[in-house]
Amino acid sequence: MLPVPVGAGGPVSARKRGSLMARAYDVQEVERRWQGRWAEERTYELEPEDPRPPYYVLCMYPYPSGPAHQGHVRNYTFGDLLVRFRSMQGHAVLSPFGFDSFGLPAENAAIRTGEHPRSFTEARIAELKASVIALGAVYDWRREIRSHDPEYIKWNQVIFLRFLEHGLAYRALAPVNWCPGCKTVLANEQVLADGTCERSGDLVAKRNLEQWFFRITEYADELLEGLDSLEWPERVKTMQRNWIGRSEGAEIELPVVEAKEPGASLRVFTTRPDTTFGMTYAVVAPEHPLVGSLTTDEQRDAVEEVRALASAASDMERQAGIGGSSPASLAKRGAFTGSYVTNPFTGAPVPVYVADYVLMGYGTGAIMAVPAEDERDFAFASSYGLPVVRTTRPPEGFDGGAWTGDGVKINSGFLDGLDVASAKARATAWLEQQGSGRASVKYRLRDWLVSRQRYWGCPIPVVHCGSCGVVPLPEDELPLLAPDDVELAPVGESPLARHPTFAKVDCPSCGRSARRDTDTMDTFVDSSWYFLRFCDPWSTDRPFDPAEAARFMPVDQYIGGIEHAILHLLYARFFTKALADVGLAPGIEREPFRRLFTQGMIRMDGTKMSKSKGNLVAPSGYFDTAGADALRLFHLFAGPPTEDIDWTEQTGEVIDGCGRFLDRVWRLAVDAPAERDDWREGDDRGEDLALLRSAHRLVAKVTDDFEKWSFNTAVAACMEHANVLQRYLRESAASGGPSKAAYDRAVDMLLLVLAPMAPHMTAEAWEIRHGSGARVHSEPWPAFDREMVAEATVTMIVQIDGKVRERIEVDAGITEDDAVALALAAPKVAEALGGIAPSRVVSRPPRLVNLVK
């Protein structure tokens, strides 16, 4: 055993008392050496012509925020396990790594410290990369991507222009969050729930700016339908479905009564055309373009008040819900316009209200209100004294307000007697026939706003020319890089717009003086196709070679946090489809991520462990003490990977426990063979066979558990087998010594299955056992013998009235009759039965016999 100088280095605070224990091997030396070897020997660099079947494992590329935190460690431990496992199984594994290196934190840091975002970011990248390597995770680093690299920026810009060319990128006015205090545009996450700026505390206002959008809504149906084929967590798919929010219904034209302009009508969208007979009023959003013409002079003040309130109201207030509003505040949230529209089904006029519970951004910005069958309409109608007419008969005993369920149609003329579904169809057909409406599908999903009034992002490669309009930059001028000498302090304009020369440019088309776009792209653009670039990061004439990408795509296993369940994953899916449609990714599977795994969070004191909460427990302290292997093992062992982990005072001790287990394996694999002198030839004894049986069972269990992502039970299985090995050595000492052949085989099988989990220790032990140059991670994944796995005898339980009364060791192939006979013959059973034959016998040989009195 080596005297181990543990304890040198590493913050004391990160160490729990047990971490000072002496180890069976020099953990830090071994881990550092193997990390070096994996790099030197290019073990996980994948050549394009590799003939093995490809397998693509990808962890979501991280925002480089400094040294890895426990969430990263957990993520990359899972990913690395899979990389090594699939590789041992004979796959050509693509395992790339990169950095989502554009983004707001670097820009904010720059404002604070004066350091340029690039050098700041690159320093953070170096830290994160170092800790990923120190964890022993292996990647093909030649493929590394950083979103802020000029090469990557270039292809981002090429893709943008291609989208522009194909009508997938367009400009429109859109409101942004404007902070008057900071004189800058805020991201949504910088606006607090009460509508104030997180930094200055000023009330954030909406400002309309001309911005770039990607037409993701064009893909709404494909994005929705594509979900069905994916092996993703059901809840992530549900979240995406809700986000897309497809609703089928009808648009209906409501003629305005005595309109100022003849023939004017209000177009509403409804999912319940069957309820139109129950419309007792209509509502338009405060921002609706017809509000002005619908409002009469007498009502103008009231309507203006609603509009003013709606535009000033924080999102929070506006989203509080009609039902949750106090009567006083509710009164200001809606007003009669003074106009009426005609219900096309009844011909009756109904009043038009303006109210903030109707949103301009959804449907047509106007609704027909049916208080009897819609809860919001009901709440509003109750406050404003508007009539309620039921068109669906509620179930017996229903005493609520709005009934939104199925039922027989009533008060509905030609729809009476139908159920809701058929009434919908009939009503829609009638509308189409009358020319006053049509079937319609609406989505909650909006087009993707990609413009950001920021510096540290990918510049948008267009020029705005007074005569030519929007002019794309010629491809040979790309990448368009932002200048370094910018003033980042927030003073009212985006940094690039304030630069003395950046924006000034001659129009590429007509040559007259023009202006560059000074916005940058949302960083979600960068992360929407990086997995494609990873397949062919060397491509110099296009973002990636489609043939090379097609080899690896789709990603076989994508791993990341649940926080990306909607936006990143939806945008990436959209990009993959759009890239194919604009000709950049022909022949590539349109769904980029075949299997998705979302890991649980690391929590501390009930909250998410994060830098901003200041409750980080840095992994680096553990690298210096228990070691990377022990930390990896802890993350695998702590519980199911989907579940959150609570970081407690006990955690350090569990990590030490994982280190102790690795020591024990080391002693079994390296020390015991060298130290013992009572080895025996042959492996034919009962206990030898039992040992080999345990080894085969281990391999079967771990293989199965890896496939199911049940890593905690895989670790437990390894511990059990280590216990078996240890007992075998101890007990064989008294009976002629352990069999060398059986023991070696049983130890090797343990090292092999442990190799993806604790790569350093197993690599070192393997080389010591098998000679210089032997590489455990280049060994084929061990096979197991089914006959060895099957148990020869099992413990049969005998129950009386369902309670366990006896356990009997029986042959695994025992017949039903023998099992029952054996059960009845057991003395304890006979005694418990008291001579009375059971009235019923349930037998499930070989596991159980239940005797019912």
Place this chain on the structure above:
RNA sequence: GCCCGGAUGGCGGAAUCGGUAGACGCGGGGGCCUCAAAAGCCCUUGCCCUUCAGGGCGUGCGGGUUCGAGUCCCGCUCCGGGCACCA
């Protein structure tokens, strides 16, 4: 409010098809080794009664199905997460 998860010893968790509840580990208790300690090794550890035999209870709560329920069904409670006027 709606939609998902979840609840098992002192703690993290296991139990794959309805069939031995508590694998494995942490923590605790006892012992061996040692001048002593650390490390290591061995035994023990759900709760209660009890004699090392043995018995009773036990998977958030209340019902049900079943020879048999942590597991299936119905009704709750609590905790966590997501969404929240989407017509």
